[in-house]
Amino acid sequence: MISSDVLRGYNDTILLSLLSEKDSYGYEIEREIERRSANVYSMKETTLYSAFARLLKNGYIRSYSGSETFGKPRTYYRITEAGRRYYHEKCEEWALTKRLIDGFTQNSETESNQGGTVYG
Amino acid sequence: MDEIKEYVDRMFTGLPKSKAVLEMKRNILESMQEHYRDLLSRGKSKNEALGAVISRFGNIEEIRKELGIEGRAEELRRNGVLETILAYFSPDVLFWRMLVHKSPAEAVVFFSALAADLLLGFLLNAWSVSWMVFLPAGLIVLLLDHRKAAVDYQSEVDSPYGILETIFAYFLPGVLLWRILVRKNAAGAAVFFSALAVHLFLGFALNLWSVSWIVLWVAGFVVLLRERHGRSKSGPAYPS
Numbered sequence: 001m002i003s004s005d006v007l008r009g010y011n012d013t014i015l016l017s018l019l020s021e022k023d024s025y026g027y028e029i030e031r032e033i034e035r036r037s038a039n040v041y042s043m044k045e046t047t048l049y050s051a052f053a054r055l056l057k058n059g060y061i062r063s064y065s066g067s068e069t070f071g072k073p074r075t076y077y078r079i080t081e082a083g084r085r086y087y088h089e090k091c092e093e094w095a096l097t098k099r100l101i102d103g104f105t106q107n108s109e110t111e112s113n114q115g116g117t118v119y120g
Numbered sequence: 121m122d123e124i125k126e127y128v129d130r131m132f133t134g135l136p137k138s139k140a141v142l143e144m145k146r147n148i149l150e151s152m153q154e155h156y157r158d159l160l161s162r163g164k165s166k167n168e169a170l171g172a173v174i175s176r177f178g179n180i181e182e183i184r185k186e187l188g189i190e191g192r193a194e195e196l197r198r199n200g201v202l203e204t205i206l207a208y209f210s211p212d213v214l215f216w217r218m219l220v221h222k223s224p225a226e227a228v229v230f231f232s233a234l235a236a237d238l239l240l241g242f243l244l245n246a247w248s249v250s251w252m253v254f255l256p257a258g259l260i261v262l263l264l265d266h267r268k269a270a271v272d273y274q275s276e277v278d279s280p281y282g283i284l285e286t287i288f289a290y291f292l293p294g295v296l297l298w299r300i301l302v303r304k305n306a307a308g309a310a311v312f313f314s315a316l317a318v319h320l321f322l323g324f325a326l327n328l329w330s331v332s333w334i335v336l337w338v339a340g341f342v343v344l345l346r347e348r349h350g351r352s353k354s355g356p357a358y359p360s
Contacts, residue, residue, distance in 0.1 A: 027151045053144065
């Protein structure tokens with residue numbers, strides 16, 4: 001299981017990534033996240049909708065009323081130009097982060113097998 | 121389905137009924153209901169589906185933080201206990217804030233209380249207790265405010281208002297005191313409390329109550345002039 005602390009900074013990126021493919025709405029996005037993460041990660045409702053509120057406030061996405069479900073119009077979200085720019089920045093940031101952390105984690109198995117130094 | 125709505129209602133109870141909150145609540149409820157229907161259609165039992173949907177809800181604090189909604193304790197700490205008491209339980213501050221808010225609901229509450237106060241006073245000569253009707257009135261306005269969102273007195277004090285509001289702001293002693301407290305204006309406080317001391321001295325020592333109130337009005341005028349002067353020098357924008 002992945003700790004949500006690590007993911008917190010990237011929830012917005014996950015949403016922007018999905019919205020950069022097509023407009024979508026809350027539940028569809030939740031399912032898509034589960035599907036692509038092979039059920040390893042499911043985003044909580046409060047996390048998802050706080051992220052939508054934040055992205056709307058920053059002008060990275062816009063919302064509109066779309067097709068109806070059970071008589072109620074659904075709220076759809078669309079990524080904006082500013083949102084796309086921000087998404088690309090976050091992608092670059094992740095590439096750097098990944099390279100950095102890889103440098104500290106790739107040898108973990110061989111080291112632990114040696115059973116040598118114990119830290120802390 | 122009703123269980124989901126009940127659950128979401130319960131989770132949102134502490135939050136103000138603002139547009140942003142209600143919209144978020146509606147969206148979350150819709151997502152959860154869609155999730156629920158989806159699970160049923162995939163052959164889950166009602167209980168299983170309900171459990172899965174509810175465990176997916178998350179933590180309401182996340183929403184509180186994102187929408188910048190403060191808890192009651194934080195709000196009180198920011199506004200100050202004394203300021204809050206004065207704001208809601210001093211009839212003249214209540215009256216002034218009602219003018220500034222241009223809120224019909226607050227006006228109804230205030231004038232009902234005023235009418236009750238005067239009726240009890242004149243008809244039953246119960247002046248000694250009739251003022252107490254302002255306590256429940258203040259409480260009602262406090263609750264009305266709480267439904268809206270956290271109240272930021274500082275911006276209320278600094279927001280632009282008309283001539284009537286300005287006159288009351290500086291010449292009703294209670295409003296003046298409240299504004300001085302909210303602004304943490306030490307010079308204003310010195311002027312106000314000196315004037316209050318002179319007022320009480322003239323009243324009690326010389327029994328000049330009929331004219332001693334003029335001192336408080338002069339103090340209001342002094343504070344007004346000082347604020348105008350400070351404003352034109354440092355220039356923050358709060359026009360009258």
